[in-house]
Amino acid sequence: xxxxxxxxxxxxxxxxxxxxxxxxxxxxxxxRYGGCFAVxxxxxxxxxxxxxxxxPLSESAxxxxxxxxxxxxxxxxxxxxxxxxxxxxxDQIMNNAATLRHMSGGQIGVPLVIxxxxxxxxxxxxxHSHSLEGWYAHIPGLRVVxxxxxxxxxxxxxxxxxxxxxxxxxxxxxxxxxxxxLAEDAGAVDIDRAxxxxxxxxxTLIAYxxxxxxxxxxxxxxxGQGIAAEVIDLRTLRPLDERAxxxxxxxxxxxxxxxxxxxxxxxxxxxxxxxxxxxLYELDAPVQRVCTAEVxxxxxxxxxxxxxxxxxxxxxxxxKTVT
Amino acid sequence: MNGTDSSARMRMLTEMVRIRRFExxxxxxxxxxxxxxxxxxxxxxxxxxxxxxxxxxxxxxxxSTYREHGHALAxxxxxxxLMAEMFGKVTGCSRGRGGSMHLFDASRKFYGGNAIVGGGLxxxxxxxxxxxxxxxxxxxxxxxxxxxxAEGEFHETMNLAALWQLPVLFCCENNYYAMGTALERSHAxxxxxxxxxxxxVRSWAVDGMDVQAVARATARAADMARTxxxxxxxxxxxxxxRAHSLYDPERYRDRAEVDRWKERDPIESLTRRMRDSGxxxxxxxxxxxxxxxxxxxxxxxxxxxxxxEPVDDLERFVYADGK
Numbered sequence: 001x002x003x004x005x006x007x008x009x010x011x012x013x014x015x016x017x018x019x020x021x022x023x024x025x026x027x028x029x030x031x032r033y034g035g036c037f038a039v040x041x042x043x044x045x046x047x048x049x050x051x052x053x054x055x056p057l058s059e060s061a062x063x064x065x066x067x068x069x070x071x072x073x074x075x076x077x078x079x080x081x082x083x084x085x086x087x088x089x090x091d092q093i094m095n096n097a098a099t100l101r102h103m104s105g106g107q108i109g110v111p112l113v114i115x116x117x118x119x120x121x122x123x124x125x126x127x128h129s130h131s132l133e134g135w136y137a138h139i140p141g142l143r144v145v146x147x148x149x150x151x152x153x154x155x156x157x158x159x160x161x162x163x164x165x166x167x168x169x170x171x172x173x174x175x176x177x178x179x180x181x182l183a184e185d186a187g188a189v190d191i192d193r194a195x196x197x198x199x200x201x202x203x204t205l206i207a208y209x210x211x212x213x214x215x216x217x218x219x220x221x222x223x224g225q226g227i228a229a230e231v232i233d234l235r236t237l238r239p240l241d242e243r244a245x246x247x248x249x250x251x252x253x254x255x256x257x258x259x260x261x262x263x264x265x266x267x268x269x270x271x272x273x274x275x276x277x278x279x280l281y282e283l284d285a286p287v288q289r290v291c292t293a294e295v296x297x298x299x300x301x302x303x304x305x306x307x308x309x310x311x312x313x314x315x316x317x318x319x320k321t322v323t
Numbered sequence: 324m325n326g327t328d329s330s331a332r333m334r335m336l337t338e339m340v341r342i343r344r345f346e347x348x349x350x351x352x353x354x355x356x357x358x359x360x361x362x363x364x365x366x367x368x369x370x371x372x373x374x375x376x377x378x379x380x381x382x383x384x385x386x387s388t389y390r391e392h393g394h395a396l397a398x399x400x401x402x403x404x405l406m407a408e409m410f411g412k413v414t415g416c417s418r419g420r421g422g423s424m425h426l427f428d429a430s431r432k433f434y435g436g437n438a439i440v441g442g443g444l445x446x447x448x449x450x451x452x453x454x455x456x457x458x459x460x461x462x463x464x465x466x467x468x469x470x471x472x473a474e475g476e477f478h479e480t481m482n483l484a485a486l487w488q489l490p491v492l493f494c495c496e497n498n499y500y501a502m503g504t505a506l507e508r509s510h511a512x513x514x515x516x517x518x519x520x521x522x523x524v525r526s527w528a529v530d531g532m533d534v535q536a537v538a539r540a541t542a543r544a545a546d547m548a549r550t551x552x553x554x555x556x557x558x559x560x561x562x563x564x565r566a567h568s569l570y571d572p573e574r575y576r577d578r579a580e581v582d583r584w585k586e587r588d589p590i591e592s593l594t595r596r597m598r599d600s601g602x603x604x605x606x607x608x609x610x611x612x613x614x615x616x617x618x619x620x621x622x623x624x625x626x627x628x629x630x631x632e633p634v635d636d637l638e639r640f641v642y643a644d645g646k
Binding site: 066069071072073095096105 | 384386415416417418419420421425427428429434435436437439442444445446447448449450451452453454456457463475476479480482483486639640641642643644
C-alpha cells in the first residue's frame with residue numbers, strides 16, 4: 001500500500017498506544033494541533049488527553065517528565081519539534097536519561113523514546129534546520145536511530161519502545177512527505193543493523209536518514225558513468241553497525257561518507273576514523289566526506305542548497321576515489 | 324505520623340543525631356582521604372530531612388539533590404550502603420559509580436542524588452505523572468535548594484505540575500546560599516513560597532530548624548497531594564552550619580551570622596524541649612549517642628573492608644545488561 005513516511009510514523013504510534021497502556025505521547029502541539037508536522041493527527045480524538053498530552057513550551061520539564069515516568073514503569077513517547085529545540089532539554093537527556101542507569105549502579109533504567117525532527121532543506125534557517133544527531137551519538141547510555149525509509153518509519157518505533165534504555169529517533173524533515181509501498185502487515189524492524197540500500201562493487205556510499213536519498217540519487221548518476229556504488233544506510237547511529245560498512249569497504253575498497261552534520265567532529269569523522277583504524281589497508285583511495293558547509297544554515301534557497309550535501313557533491317567525491 | 328507525640332520526637336531526635344554524627348565522621352574520613360570528590364554536608368539542616376520524610380510511605384517516591392546524605396538516611400537507606408558508596412566500594416548503594424552526590428536506592432524509591440541544580444524537578448513530575456496515570460495514591464517528594472529556584476527548570480516544572488495537578492511535594496531547603504551567593508544577591512524576589520504560589524501551587528514557608536513544624540507541615544501537604552489536590556510547595560527556612568563543600572573557604576559570610584543560626588540548632592532545640600518536658604533523661608541521651616556511634620563504627624568498618632568493583636566491569640550499567 002502506498003504510504004507516506006508521516007503516515008507510517010502515525011501508524012506506529014497508534015499501534016503502540018493500542019498495544020500498551022503504559023505508553024503515551026507527550027509534546028508540544030501533539031494533540032489538538034495534530035503535531036507540528038501532522039504526524040499525530042487524529043490520535044488525541046482516538047486516545048484522549050491522558051494518552052496524547054499537549055505540553056507547555058517547556059522542553060526541559062516535559063522531557064524530564066518523560067524520564068521520570070519511564071523510571072516509574074511507563075513507556076512514554078516524547079516528541080520534540082526539532083533537534084534545535086532539544087537543546088533546551090539537553091540537561092535532561094544527557095545528565096539524566098543517558099546517565100541514570102550507570103550513576104545508580106544499574107538500579108534505574110529509562111525506557112523512553114524521544115522523537116524529533118532533524119535536518120535542513122526547507123528554508124527554515126539556522127534555528128530549525130541543523131543535524132545534531134551526531135552530538136547525541138557521542139553520548140554513552142543513549143541509542144540513536146534515524147529511519148530513512150517508510151518501512152523504518154513504521155518499524156523502528158515499536159522496537160525502540162521495547163528497549164530498556166532511552167532511544168532517540170531522528171526524523172528528517174524532508175522525508176515526511178515521501179512515499180513508498182508498505183506491506184499491510186508491516187511492523188517492527190530491528191534497530192541494530194545497517195542496511196544495504198543498493199548493491200555495488202566499485203565504491204561504498206555511507207549515509208543515514210535524509211542523506212540516504214541523496215546517496216541513492218548519486219548512485220544513479222554514477223551508474224550512468226559505469227560506476228557501481230553500494231549504498232549503506234546506517235539506520236542506527238549509536239551503536240554504529242561498524243561491521244556493515246567495514247565489510248562493504250572490504251569489497252569495494254573505496255568509501256564516501258554522506259552526513260548532513262558539520263564535518264568537524266561529526267559522525268562522518270567517526271566513521272572515517274573507524275575505517276582508518278580497521279580497514280586502512282583495504283582502501284585504494286582516501287576516504288571522502290560530503291558534509292554540510294560549516295555555517296549556521298542560511299535561509300536563502302541558493303545558499304542553503306549550496307551548504308547541504310547534494311547528489312552532485314557526492315558524485316564529485318565519488319569520482320575522486322575512482323580516478 | 325506528624326511528630327507530635329513523645330515517641331515520634333524520640334525517633335526524630337535519634338534520626339537527626341544519626342545524620343549529624345554521620346556527617347561529622349565523613350569529615351574525618353575525608354581528611355583521612357578515605358572519601359574523595361565533592362562532599363556537601365547537611366549539618367544544621369537535619370530537621371528538614373528528618374521532618375519532611377516522616378509522613379512518607381514506602382510507596383511514595385523521593386527525588387533529591389547532591390546534599391543528600393541526610394535524605395538518604397532518613398528514607399531508610401542502610402548506613403553501611405551509604406558509607407560504602409562514599410568509599411567507592413561495590414557494596415555502595417550505587418556500586419561506587421555515584422559517590423556522595425549520587426546516592427540511589429530503587430527499593431526505597433529514592434531516585435537520587437541529582438547534582439545538576441534543578442535537574443531533579445522534572446523527574447519528580449514524571450514520577451508523579453506515572454502514579455497519577457496508574458491510579459496510584461502515592462506522592463513524589465522533590466527536595467532542592469534555594470539556588471534551584473533561579474533555574475529555568477524550576478519554573479517550567481512548577482507550571483507543569485500545577486497544570487496537570489500532579490501529586491508532587493516540592494520541598495525547597497532554603498539555606499540562604501546558592502553555594503557562596505546569598506539569596507538576596509541572586510533573587511529579585513526572595514520570598515520563594517510567594518513565587519511558587521504564582522504558579523497556582525499551594526505554598527507555605529516553614530521554620531526549617533523546627534523538626535516538628537517540618538513534620539506537621541509536610542504531613543498536611545502530603546495529605547492534600549495524595550487526595551488529588553495537586554502539588555504543594557514547602558519552603559523550609561534553614562541554614563547550613565558548615566561550608567558548602569569541603570573545598571569552600573567560606574569567604575562570603577560572617578562568622579557572627581553562622582553563630583546566630585547555631586543558636587537555633589535543630590538538635591539542641593529539640594533536646595532542650597524534651598529535657599524540659601521530662602521525656603529525655605541524660606541516660607536516654609547517652610544511650611542514643613552510643614547507639615549512633617556504634618552504627619557509624621560498623622558502617623565504616625564494613626566500608627573499609629568491602630571489595631571494590633573489578634575494573635573489568637567498568638563499562639557495565641551503561642545499557643541494560645545483556646545488550
